[in-house]
Amino acid sequence: MSHHPQPPKWILTCLEWFCDPYLVEGISGDLEEAFLDNIEEKSVRRSQLIYLLQAIGFFRLIFRKSDKRPSNMASIWTNYLLTSYRSLRKHKVFFGINLVGLITAISCSLFALIFINDELQFDKHVTSGDQLYRVYKRHINVPENVDVLTYETSGMMGPTMNKEYPEVEAFTRVLPWWDQVIFTHERKNIVSPSVYIVDSTFMDLFDVTLVQGNPDDLLKRPSSLVISESLSKSLFGHTSPIGKQVIGIGELEFTVTGVFKSPPRQASMQFEALISWTTTVPNLGPMPQNWMNNWRAQAIFTFLKLAKNVDIKLTEKKFEEMMQTHFAERAENYFLKLLPFQDMYLYGDEITMARGMKTGSIKFVYLLGFSAFLIFLIASVNYINIALSKASRSNKEVGIRKVVGSSRRQLMGRFIAETFIITLLASLISLVLVYMIMPEANNVIEKDIPIRAIFAPISLVSLFLFVLGISFFVGAYPALVMSSHSISTILKSSSGAAKGWLRRVLVTFQYAVSIFLIICTITVVRQINYLVNKPLGFNESQVMVIHLDNEVGPKSAVFRSNLEAHPNIESISIGRSAMGGGSYTDRVTTDEYEGDVSARMYGIDFDFIDTYEIPLADGRAFRKGSKADSAGTLMVNQAFADFIGWEDPIGQHITFSSGRSFPVIGVLNDFHIGSLAKNAIEPMVLFLNPRPEYASIRIGSGDVRRTIQYITDSYETLAERTPIDFYFVDQWFDEQYKSEQQLLSMAAVYAVISVILCALGLYGLTALILQQRRKEISIRKVLGASIKTIVGMMNQQFVVIILIGFLLSAPLAYWLVNDWLEGFVYKIDLSPTPFVIAGLVTILVSVTIISALSFKFGNTKLTENLKDE
């Protein structure tokens, strides 16, 4: 009989675990008997199944073990939670400090995490993205002291690479159109801010999803236009746009050949319309642009698709050969390089001319992550410090628990539970907080992270890990210390104080971080102030610049006379260039200088210099009615004259790259035309060119709002389909410092947070130290010490700590700040001021807190402190 099939053993185990032991024998016996009966008629499997089904029926309350009370462990844990709760309630101030600290730390970290995660997702939607590269070049010109990385390439590079090197599987050129484009269809005008001119391969390479249209005939023929769904909807409503005519760039007609789905939010290329490159090819398209299709002009962007596993360094070497064969005159200046497309968003910081595409910054990502980490550390230090100092108060509880038989592990559990409760609370509040500040934060950092990102799995999982991590790592150390003392030490004395040196090290560290952040913030503020306030060399206030396009341009004379009629308009200049736009670079030659000079070319009218109030250094300005000026004369800036080394610039001749040569009649003082952070003053040549592209208008001291209204109205009477597009010169300059302003707001927030956390931590720590030393201080007072002595005594130790913190952080801050300032063309000298201020602020805040607390304590009744034993 011993070989007969057995019913599954585990079922029996379950039954034994669940059922009243008295009943189990009868129950299992009956089940087994039934099973034995069953296998005589049925298969073993079936019998086992019946056995299982029958057994399940016994899991009812009536058969339950009658003595199933809550286990011992459960009640111990309930007690831990309860005492934790009571302890938190009892020490409300410390609870508050810890809670605020943890909330700040978790919010900062959570926000940093969401931001970083969002940045890392950019351009990941393209399927063969790892094969795509963007061409950029290192532009070296030793005599002119030029060494920059730039995305500017020429129109011949892409096609030549594709033709001559088999590893280049495909290419597309991209020219983001500079201005917004107005598309017109049957009297409907829609302004589109981002239009790209691209090769026919563009949509395939970047995985643009086609909604309507023939995929084989989208961007091949000249004047083809592919538009986004939303643009199609605004222009054509619900009718199909395919084959329809639209007026676009340069008043030309385009044929809509397709509709695409707008690029996802996390794509660096955001475009609403694509125009075929062939449109711009001379002798082929209706909008011939020689410079987009030759070797010389460097203005367009090139993307390549390379074969899999191509050695990038080797390919870059081959491009040097290509330059030698096709564009030898620049082969020593231009070195073509490849940047992986998916790195373009975050790692393209150093490369200039990234216009027309969204960019991020890996530096900013690191900075944000690092700052959040520092805040996290400060808050953790506060927590550990307060927990350690509080240990003396929990000593009796620990002692009693030990006497009653609590193991060390259980005791640690008790303190970790306390950390867990507070961390959990803090993270829930943080979640709400981040939810509330997200729109504001998006504004500051110029992102559009959706609210739902907060509740993405990665955020919630990280939050959960924060809670666990803090509970176990931050909570574990104090727990370890508190549970380590032997029973006799704990119960004997009330001051089982935690290790003093560790606390000091931690506080020193906190101070070092705070001082570091303050120094950085002050330097950033000073540098931005310097950039914003440095004289530009002309009067930048109250100048409005209007971009005149094809519509108002031809009527500019009418526009001008309309504006001149207004009493509050002091001066108007209409020309090819204005501050903030319309200038270009040309290579010019002079008699005195060997080789050519790269000069910034400004095409202006007679009123330009007066309108901008640029002081004259030498010679004269362009004059109306001057015969010489109408024959062709030039002005230069001081930098140009200095570069060439002219002693008397007036009358010297400058030859343009076109071969035409003109005399210099005047020299202007140097003035800035771009961001002081990035652009040094270049040699500049100004010539008369009243081609109406920009109108610069100096407004008087009268009612500015009404004057602007008048200008807008005059513009609109002349423009039927183009809305006015204007800016103020001073605002334009301020906008050049956006990334610095962003950095400033972030540095300031982190510095303030760190100082507040530090102050809170210090407050808690001082209060606890006073508690611990209350007997010592009271005895000192009894023996005749004044309150002043006691306040001094308390301050002394912290001042030493602050000094050490300062000595640690100052060199690091000096190094980092210096490195940051190196990136600016115009920069402040690093003075000791920020260091002094940072040191003073921390000392002042600390001394105030410590003195206030000590003073209050020193005035309490001595007997109160001494009687308790």
Next chain:
Amino acid sequence: MKGTNIGELEELIMLVVALLHDDAYGYAIQKEIKERCDRAITISTVHASLARLEKKGYVSSRYAGATSSRGGRRKHLFQLTQAGEKVLIRTKEQRDSIWAAIPQFGHLSGL
């Protein structure tokens, strides 16, 4: 008296316990009910009813001596208590009196 009433299944099981007399245990009761009434109930239902009846004091239980069958497990045997017998008898009397009072069933009352 609500507490002294018994359910239909309980009544059936008590009857079978009385019937099986010295060998009334869960599985045997289930088999007996299946044979006599053609009614399939699970062993756990039988046990649950028995447990409830024991709580009410209508049956008592004990373990039989060790056997080599049933995997060496003893049988959990049940028998009626005095109270149990009384409840059964009273239930039967109540039914009979109602039966007798139904005129159209009159020809059946003598059975």
